[in-house]
Amino acid sequence: MSSSGLSTRKGGWASWPVCRSMGRATSLVSVLVCALTLLAWVTVGAAEGERSAADRPDERRGIHVMMGSKSAVPYAERLIEVAADLKLNWIVLEVGSNFAYQSHPEVAEPDAMDAEDAHRLAKLARDKGIHLVPEYQCLGHQSWREHVGALLRAHPEFNEAPDLDPSAPGFYCMSWCPNHPDINALIFDLFDELIEAFEAEAFHVGMDEVFVLGHCERCKGTPNAELFAKAVNDYHAHLVGGRGSRRRRWATATTMPA
Numbered sequence: 001m002s003s004s005g006l007s008t009r010k011g012g013w014a015s016w017p018v019c020r021s022m023g024r025a026t027s028l029v030s031v032l033v034c035a036l037t038l039l040a041w042v043t044v045g046a047a048e049g050e051r052s053a054a055d056r057p058d059e060r061r062g063i064h065v066m067m068g069s070k071s072a073v074p075y076a077e078r079l080i081e082v083a084a085d086l087k088l089n090w091i092v093l094e095v096g097s098n099f100a101y102q103s104h105p106e107v108a109e110p111d112a113m114d115a116e117d118a119h120r121l122a123k124l125a126r127d128k129g130i131h132l133v134p135e136y137q138c139l140g141h142q143s144w145r146e147h148v149g150a151l152l153r154a155h156p157e158f159n160e161a162p163d164l165d166p167s168a169p170g171f172y173c174m175s176w177c178p179n180h181p182d183i184n185a186l187i188f189d190l191f192d193e194l195i196e197a198f199e200a201e202a203f204h205v206g207m208d209e210v211f212v213l214g215h216c217e218r219c220k221g222t223p224n225a226e227l228f229a230k231a232v233n234d235y236h237a238h239l240v241g242g243r244g245s246r247r248r249r250w251a252t253a254t255t256m257p258a
C-alpha cells in the first residue's frame, strides 16, 4: 500500500488476495483493496485467534506481507504488534530489493530499509514470540510488466528474455536466468545479508508465478521443470547446506509455463 508501504498475502502460505506495490507506482484503488484485504484478514484472524491458544507454538499461524520503502518500517512494527495480538506466530516479510544491501548497493531500491531497521524489527518480533522470515523473490517477479525491479535494472544481463516486450498484452513478470554463471553468486550475497540482518532462522525464496523460463540460449531445450528444479536445488544447497537455515519455498507447478 502506498499509505504504509505494506501489502498483504495471507493464508497457509498459499493463495489469498494479493495486493502488489511496485515502488511508488501504487494507486488509490490498490490502497483501498489492500485495506479491505487486511480488514477481511484481521476479521478472520481475530476469530481464529480466539480459538488459537498461545501455548500452541508448533502451529504456524502466519501472514505474508510485502515490504515497501524505509518509511514503511513503522507500519511493519505496528503490524508485528497487531499480529501478536491476533496470536499469529509467523510473518513472512517480502523484502526483495527494498533493502540497502552492502554487498551490492546497486540492486537496492531507493530509500530502502537498512540492517538497523531489520535488527529492530527482528527484536520486536522475537519479543512478541513471532518468527520473522525475510523473503527475496527469486527467479520470477523481477518486474511488473515493463516496471523493472532493481536487480534487473542494475544487471540487465541476467534477464532471461530481454527480447520479449514486457509491455505486450499478456506479459506478466520478467525472470532472471537460472543458468547465468554469475546470478547465484550475487543473490547468495543478498540472502546472506538478509539472514544476518533479520537474525533469521528461516528464509523464503518466493518463486511463485514464474512464467518466463527456458527462453535464453543457455536454457532453451531444457524442460522448464528441470530449470525450475535446478534453481530450487541451488538455493536449497546454499541456504540449508551452507548456512543451516530452514528454507520455505512457495511455488506451484501450475504457475510455471509447461
Ligand SMILES: [Zn+2]
Binding pocket: 160, 176, 177, 178, 179, 180, 214, 215, 216, 217, 218, 219, 220
Ligand atoms: Zn536462461
